[in-house]
Amino acid sequence: MKAVVAGASGGIGQPLSLLLKTCPLIEELALFDVVNTPGVAADLSHISSPAKITGYLPADDGMKKAFSGADIIVIPAGIPRKPGMTRDDLFKINAGIVRDLVQGIAENAPKAYILIISNPVNSTVPIAAEVLKNAGVFDPKKLFGVTTLDVVRAETFVASITGAKNPQETVIPVIGGHSGETIVPLFSQAKPSVSIPSDKLDALVKRVQFGGDEVVEAKQGAGSATLSMAYAGYRFAEKVIKAVKGETGIVEPSFVYLPGVEGGDEIAKATGVDFFSVPIELGTEGVKRAINVVGDANDHEKKLLQVCYDGLKGNVSKGIDFIKNPPQK
Numbered sequence: 001m002k003a004v005v006a007g008a009s010g011g012i013g014q015p016l017s018l019l020l021k022t023c024p025l026i027e028e029l030a031l032f033d034v035v036n037t038p039g040v041a042a043d044l045s046h047i048s049s050p051a052k053i054t055g056y057l058p059a060d061d062g063m064k065k066a067f068s069g070a071d072i073i074v075i076p077a078g079i080p081r082k083p084g085m086t087r088d089d090l091f092k093i094n095a096g097i098v099r100d101l102v103q104g105i106a107e108n109a110p111k112a113y114i115l116i117i118s119n120p121v122n123s124t125v126p127i128a129a130e131v132l133k134n135a136g137v138f139d140p141k142k143l144f145g146v147t148t149l150d151v152v153r154a155e156t157f158v159a160s161i162t163g164a165k166n167p168q169e170t171v172i173p174v175i176g177g178h179s180g181e182t183i184v185p186l187f188s189q190a191k192p193s194v195s196i197p198s199d200k201l202d203a204l205v206k207r208v209q210f211g212g213d214e215v216v217e218a219k220q221g222a223g224s225a226t227l228s229m230a231y232a233g234y235r236f237a238e239k240v241i242k243a244v245k246g247e248t249g250i251v252e253p254s255f256v257y258l259p260g261v262e263g264g265d266e267i268a269k270a271t272g273v274d275f276f277s278v279p280i281e282l283g284t285e286g287v288k289r290a291i292n293v294v295g296d297a298n299d300h301e302k303k304l305l306q307v308c309y310d311g312l313k314g315n316v317s318k319g320i321d322f323i324k325n326p327p328q329k
């Protein structure tokens with residue numbers, strides 16, 4: 001199993017690479033970034049875990065060398081938010097970064113599982129899908145927008161109300177997209193069920209939807225969530241790897257292209273959007289099936305979902321349009 005981190009020298013990239021370096025399921029780890037990968041790779045190479053580690057810069061065909069033979073490529077490359085910015089404000093710079101990296105994947109590792117962290121995820125994943133389609137190598141079962149941090153936040157924040165000792169033991173589907181009101185936690189479907197006092201529900205939902213802002217404001221201009229994101233990115237990558245290696249029954253929400261995966265058509269019909277995060281059962285080929293939890297949402301959650309669909313549609317078409325009608329240089 002060869003894993004790659006593209007954007008490996010950044011705030012997320014470094015701790016994510018650290019976690020992947022310690023993963024016993026990975027034999028080879030390649031780090032790619034426009035800066036500092038030789039140093040980050042040298043540092044991590046002293047860790048006595050099995051993964052062989054290499055670092056590449058764009059010079060000397062670095063992207064080709066990093067991506068060739070990759071089984072899984074995680075992309076946290078791109079600029080993060082500062083206070084007062086929306087994720088969509090990152091589009092101008094990050095759209096081109098993701099387009100070019102995914103083009104490199106299409107050319108050098110067309111069969112790799114691709115996990116996109118770079119924001120705005122609601123648009124960068126459709127960008128990736130279009131690039132892969134144009135290159136004739138799009139497999140919707142292998143393209144994932146990483147929304148795990150929203151799930152992690154829901155687990156953590158609900159535990160502060162229920163007092164659960166281990167927040168991770170409560171499974172909460174968080175669906176939709178990855179920004180503000182497109183993020184919809186379905187607390188009515190938590191397993192085991194949770195009891196949230198009605199006067200606390202709105203604030204809890206808002207905290208999950210705008211958890212990213214909490215970190216952006218606390219960092220005062222020094223970036224957005226990096227450590228919790230590295231944890232979340234690793235958690236999702238590890239689940240994909242375990243499923244690919246044959247472990248069964250692994251389910252985690254992810255932002256995928258619904259019409260291309262089993263069970264997705266029904267959800268696309270219900271939501272009116274083709275890219276959407278829902279619980280995904282993972283298998284040896286990536287997405288095994290998308291699980292339709294939309295119909296089970298309660299009335300309060302259905303109202304949240306309506307707002308989500310409206311916001312998400314614009315974000316998705318903006319991404320698709322960026323590739324179909326490229327901006328003039």
Ligand SMILES: NC(=O)c1ccc[n+]([C@@H]2O[C@H](COP(=O)([O-])OP(=O)(O)OC[C@H]3O[C@@H](n4cnc5c(N)ncnc54)[C@H](O)[C@@H]3O)[C@@H](O)[C@H]2O)c1
Pocket residue numbers: 006007008009010011012013032033034035076077078079080081090094097100101116117118119120121146147148149150178223224225226229
């Ligand atoms: N999906 C999520 O839940 C989630 C959570 C947190 C952050 N993010 C997003 O992740 C991205 C990265 O955040 P960060 O805090 O690590 O930022 P950062 O600025 O600390 O790191 C980004 C890294 O990307 C590198 N990079 C830039 N262009 C590149 C290219 N063309 N090829 C390879 N590498 C390139 C930079 O050199 C830098 O090392 C941001 O867009 C942020 O909004 C997403």
Ligand SMILES: O=C(O)C[C@H](O)C(=O)O
Pocket residue numbers: 080081087119149211212213215216224225
């Ligand atoms: O808030 C951000 O901009 C980063 C990330 O999407 C997050 O949810 O923390």
